[in-house]
Amino acid sequence: IQLTQSPSLLSASVGDRVTLSCKGSQNINNYLAWYQQKLGEAPKLLIYNTNSLQTGIPSRFSGSGSGTDYTLTISSLQPEDVATYFCYQYNNGLTFGSGTKLEIK
Amino acid sequence: EVQLVESGGGLVQPGRSLKLSCAASGFTFSNYYMAWVRQAPKKGLEWVATISTSGSRTYYPDSVKGRFTISRDNAKSSLYLQMNSLKSEDTATYYCARRAVGVMDAWGQGASVTVSS
Numbered sequence: 026i027q028l029t030q031s032p033s034l035l036s037a038s039v040g041d042r043v044t045l046s047c048k049g050s051q052n053i054n055n056y057l058a059w060y061q062q063k064l065g066e067a068p069k070l071l072i073y074n075t076n077s078l079q080t081g082i083p084s085r086f087s088g089s090g091s092g093t094d095y096t097l098t099i100s101s102l103q104p105e106d107v108a109t110y111f112c113y114q115y116n117n118g119l120t121f122g123s124g125t126k127l128e129i130k
Numbered sequence: 131e132v133q134l135v136e137s138g139g140g141l142v143q144p145g146r147s148l149k150l151s152c153a154a155s156g157f158t159f160s161n162y163y164m165a166w167v168r169q170a171p172k173k174g175l176e177w178v179a180t181i182s183t184s185g186s187r188t189y190y191p192d193s194v195k196g197r198f199t200i201s202r203d204n205a206k207s208s209l210y211l212q213m214n215s216l217k218s219e220d221t222a223t224y225y226c227a228r229r230a231v232g233v234m235d236a237w238g239q240g241a242s243v244t245v246s247s
Contacts, residue, residue: 058233060175067225067237068167068175079235111175115232118191121175 026051026114028122036130041102045125047112049093056116059088059097062124063108071110072097104129132156132236134226139241142216150241152209152226157236159207163229166200166211168222169240176222179211180229194220216245 027050037043047057055075060068070079072088075095085100099106107129112122138150150166166178179200180189188200199212209226224241227234 056232067239068234069237070233070235073231073233073235113175113233119177119180121177123174 026053026117026120028112028114028120030110030112030122030125032125033123034126034128036128037102038130039102039104043099043102043106043127045097045110045112045127047090047095047097047122049095049114051117052092053095053114054116055091056114057088057090057095058113058115059086060111060113060121061106061108062111068111102127102129132228134228134236134238136224136226136238136241139224139243141244141246143247144216144218144245146216147212147214148216148243149213150211150224150226150243152211152238154207154209154226154228157228159202160204164200164202164209165227165229165234166198166209167225167227167234167237168220168243169225170219170222173222178224181209213243216243218245221245 029048031046057075059072062068071082076088087098089096109124109126111124133155135153142148165180168178181200185202197215201210221244226238228236
């Protein structure tokens with residue numbers, strides 16, 4: 026399954042509601058996760074099974090979707106959210122999306 | 131606290147071999163599937179290998195199948211990746227990761243591998 030993330034680059038202001046998209050080439054059956062990777066660091070798990078928040082992750086992060094289309098939403102963007110975000114499917118094989126780089130405007 | 135610490139990275143010539151190690155602590159290593167994931171410079175993430183709790187089952191993508199071997203030593207809480215016939219396109223940071231509920235929920239800091247003559 027191939028994953029297409031959009032946009033590849035997103036600039037937003039502090040406090041904005043931000044939405045990142047991930048689209049699969051086939052049905053993912055909700056086996057979709059999101060990772061945050063800050064510069065020079067390892068990826069960190071944010072969301073798994075489409076909408077389950079990993080322990081310790083702030084509640085401003087949420088996930089939704091079904092079938093082939095999934096979304097990561099940050100309800101109020103904070104400066105520390107600057108990072109690249111990857112989606113990841115584990116329904117059929119294991120594949121990552123190409124990432125969305127999130128910047129502060 | 132869960133900790134995964136990779137070692138063994140470095141510069142290697144094309145066609146040669148390299149073995150990465152990952153020391154795990156802070157959890158019961160033998161209870162978890164483990165995986166390796168790599169990231170080429172300024173690129174995305176690519177799953178490289180997965181191993182079952184006992185080590186009896188291993189899984190690879192076509193890009194490394196037949197060249198890379200994942201293994202583990204549960205007595206030492208250690209994970210390994212033997213990489214043979216290395217190519218320039220194997221240049222990447224290699225992350226050791228714990229697998230839980232299908233996802234990689236804990237990652238090491240990464241080991242850098244450069245394949246170049």
